[in-house]
Amino acid sequence: MEYKLTLSVFRFDAKTDYLPFYKKVVLSVDGDSTVSDLLQTIKDDEKAFEYPKGRNAAIKINDLALFTKVKINEIVANFGKELKLEPLSFKRAIKDLTINSDDFTSRFDLLDAFVDSSDKKSYDKLIREFYASDILRYDETYIGDAILAFASDMIEKYPQRKEQILQAISDEDNGIWLHVDISNRLYPHDTSLQEKVEQLKGEIIREVPFANPFVEKLSKLNNAV
Numbered sequence: 227m228e229y230k231l232t233l234s235v236f237r238f239d240a241k242t243d244y245l246p247f248y249k250k251v252v253l254s255v256d257g258d259s260t261v262s263d264l265l266q267t268i269k270d271d272e273k274a275f276e277y278p279k280g281r282n283a284a285i286k287i288n289d290l291a292l293f294t295k296v297k298i299n300e301i302v303a304n305f306g307k308e309l310k311l312e313p314l315s316f317k318r319a320i321k322d323l324t325i326n327s328d329d330f331t332s333r334f335d336l337l338d339a340f341v342d343s344s345d346k347k348s349y350d351k352l353i354r355e356f357y358a359s360d361i362l363r364y365d366e367t368y369i370g371d372a373i374l375a376f377a378s379d380m381i382e383k384y385p386q387r388k389e390q391i392l393q394a395i396s397d398e399d400n401g402i403w404l405h406v407d408i409s410n411r412l413y414p415h416d417t418s419l420q421e422k423v424e425q426l427k428g429e430i431i432r433e434v435p436f437a438n439p440f441v442e443k444l445s446k447l448n449n450a451v
Contacts, residue, residue, distance in 0.1 A: 227256075227257040227299070228254050228255065228256055228257065229254065229255060229256075229257055229298060229302050229307060230252065230253070230254045230307065231252070231253060231254070231255060231264075231298075231302075231307050231308075231309060232250070232251075232252050232307060232308045232309070233250070233251040233252070233253070233268075233308075233309050233310075233311055234248040234249070234250060234251075234308075234309070234310045234311070235248060235249045235250075235251050235268065235275075235311045235322075235323075236248060236310075236311060236312040236313060236319070236322065236323060237249050237275075237322055238319050238321070238322060239321055239322075240319065240320050240321065246316070246319065248310070251268060251271075253267060253268070253271075255267060255298055256298070257297070257298050257299035257302065258297060258298070258299065259297070259298050260294060260295050260296060260297055260298065261285070261287070261292070261293075261294040261295070261296050261297075261298065261301060262277075262279070262283065262294040262295060263298075264298060265277040265285075265294065265311075265323070275322055276320075276321040276322045276323065276324045277294075277322060277323040277324060278294065278313075278323060278324055278325070282350050282351055282353050283295075284314055284353055284354045284357075285311060285312065285313060285314060285323050286310075286311070286312040286313065286314060287301065287305060287309055287310065287311060287312075287413070288305050288309060288310050289310070289312075289411070290411060290412065290413040291314060291354045291355075291357060291358040291411060291412055291413065292354065292412070292413040292414075293354060296413070304413070311323065313325045314353070314354070314357035314358075315357050315362075317363070325357075327353065329362075329366070329370075330353055330356045330357070330370065330372065333356070333369055333370050333372065333373045334346060334349050334373070334376075336369060336373055336394050336395070337373065337376065337377060337380060337391060337394055337395075339390075340380065340384065340387045340390050340391050340394070341380050341383075341384065341387075345376075345380065345383075348376065348379060349372065349373075349376045352371075352372035352375050352376060353372065354412065355370075355371045355372045355375055355408065355412070355419055356370045356371060356372035356373075358371070358408045358411040358412055359371045359405075359406065359408050359411075360406070360411075361404050361405070361406060365400065365404065367399070367400040368400050368404050369395060369397070369400055369401055369402075371405060371408060371419060371423075373395065374395060374402055374405060374419070374422065374423050374426060375418075375419050375422055375423075377391050377392075377394070377395050377426065378422035378423075378425065378426055381426075381429075388429075388433070389433060389434055392426070392429060392430050392433065392434045393434055395426065395430075396430045396434060396438065396441055397438065398438045398439070398441070402423065402426060402427060402430070403427075405423050407420050408420075
């Protein structure tokens with residue numbers, strides 16, 4: 227089935243623009259095509275338009291973070307035919323829907339010593355989770371939800387490194403304690419990250435109570451209950 231979509235597309239060039247703007251685009255696309263195909267159709271009409279590409283490419287549609295491999299049939303069923311297309315991060319927008327993701331990439335260093343180089347591919351798949359969190363808007367030092375999900379997976383893969391990984395994510399100022407639930411900011415709606423974070427918090431309190439004074443205090447409170 228073909229759909230006629232009305233799009234509000236975020237446009238911005240960090241080299242020349244002071245503020246972003248939204249351009250209205252109306253086009254018809256096949257329901258079996260993907261969001262990535264939709265973005266390429268926009269680019270076919272306007273060569274200067276840029277969007278993220280690759281296996282882990284993601285953007286925001288109607289304020290929800292999603293991967294561009296999602297099919298249009300699914301998008302229309304869940305969002306309707308009027309769509310707002312934006313980059314994962316306004317602050318880090320470079321050109322239209324593309325962003326500078328160095329902050330996401332650099333967070334891997336936190337656990338680099340405790341995992342293998344091949345595990346980086348698993349971390350890269352979590353870019354949607356990283357930028358879905360609003361905490362980064364207020365505290366750019368936050369380690370990010372992506373590294374928390376990755377930490378959970380790596381503890382399962384390398385149980386002998388559990389304590390080291392828990393120590394690495396438990397910083398009082400920018401660690402796991404800053405996390406807020408992003409389940410409703412992801413498409414599809416996903417509670418798995420929240421479940422992992424709650425489990426990690428419990429394990430830190432039980433197994434690494436002296437990671438810092440804050441964790442020690444939480445541990446004492448937990449034991450008093």
